[in-house]
Amino acid sequence: MDVKKRLKQVRDKIKSTALKCGRKPEDIKLVAVSKNQSVEKIKFLIEQGIITFGENRVQELRDKKEIISNLNINWHFIGHLQRNKVKYLMRMENCRMIQSLDSWRLAKEINKRAKKNERVITTLVEVNISGDESKFGIKPGETLNFLNRVEKLSNIRVAGLMAIAPYLEDHEEVRPYFKQMARLRKKANNNDHNLKELSMGMSNDYQVAIEEGATIVRIGTAIFGARNYK
Numbered sequence: 001m002d003v004k005k006r007l008k009q010v011r012d013k014i015k016s017t018a019l020k021c022g023r024k025p026e027d028i029k030l031v032a033v034s035k036n037q038s039v040e041k042i043k044f045l046i047e048q049g050i051i052t053f054g055e056n057r058v059q060e061l062r063d064k065k066e067i068i069s070n071l072n073i074n075w076h077f078i079g080h081l082q083r084n085k086v087k088y089l090m091r092m093e094n095c096r097m098i099q100s101l102d103s104w105r106l107a108k109e110i111n112k113r114a115k116k117n118e119r120v121i122t123t124l125v126e127v128n129i130s131g132d133e134s135k136f137g138i139k140p141g142e143t144l145n146f147l148n149r150v151e152k153l154s155n156i157r158v159a160g161l162m163a164i165a166p167y168l169e170d171h172e173e174v175r176p177y178f179k180q181m182a183r184l185r186k187k188a189n190n191n192d193h194n195l196k197e198l199s200m201g202m203s204n205d206y207q208v209a210i211e212e213g214a215t216i217v218r219i220g221t222a223i224f225g226a227r228n229y230k
């Protein structure tokens with residue numbers, strides 16, 4: 001199957017899943033995860049109307065600079081971000097969101113570099129929902145405290161929460177993780193935060209994520225096909 005067919009399938013499924021659970025399809029934003037995918041495929045997707053791409057390595061963003069500088073599209077950073085790489089990201093005008101804010105030290109560095117570039121960067125706080133110590137993210141129980149601290153920083157705007165659910169063959173087993181994320185956002189909003197976004201759901205589980213309230217889905221393989229790891 002080619003990229004065009006796969007994209008149509010994903011768009012159709014996002015729409016039908018949203019309608020099935022009484023949500024507006026336009027309330028769910030699609031981020032096409034283009035890591036380890038070719039510039040040709042990215043260009044093709046731009047022609048198909050995709051405007052937001054997700055990347056998880058700063059080096060790869062720099063390698064794809066030619067296409068990154070296309071101001072008709074924008075990029076979300078979705079991977080673990082090393083502090084010494086933040087300065088490059090903040091110079092990329094159309095890097096519009098860092099979805100993977102996962103520590104206080106990173107928050108301080110992002111704030112400092114955003115200030116230097118006279119911009120306010122939108123972020124999502126990544127929550128370690130699987131509880132796996134080897135994974136990145138703020139612990140669910142520490143998320144509210146973390147939000148309180150980060151929201152005091154002048155050049156960071158927190159728009160919501162992001163999570164990577166554990167990979168489980170049975171989609172129903174993933175559902176409780178998404179439910180927990182939705183509860184966490186609700187709790188934050190009941191405590192004077194204003195978190196609009198819930199970024200969760202990937203190729204394997206985005207339909208369940210939409211049913212549980214995802215506003216952003218990050219989809220790679222289901223659109224592009226398998227990644228090419230050189």
Ligand SMILES: *Cc1c(COP(=O)(O)O)cnc(C)c1O
Pocket residue numbers: 033035056078079164202203204218219220221222
């Ligand atoms: C790679 C990646 C995705 C997309 O994964 P697919 O299974 O290919 O859809 C989504 N989110 C993050 C954080 C990723 O690193």
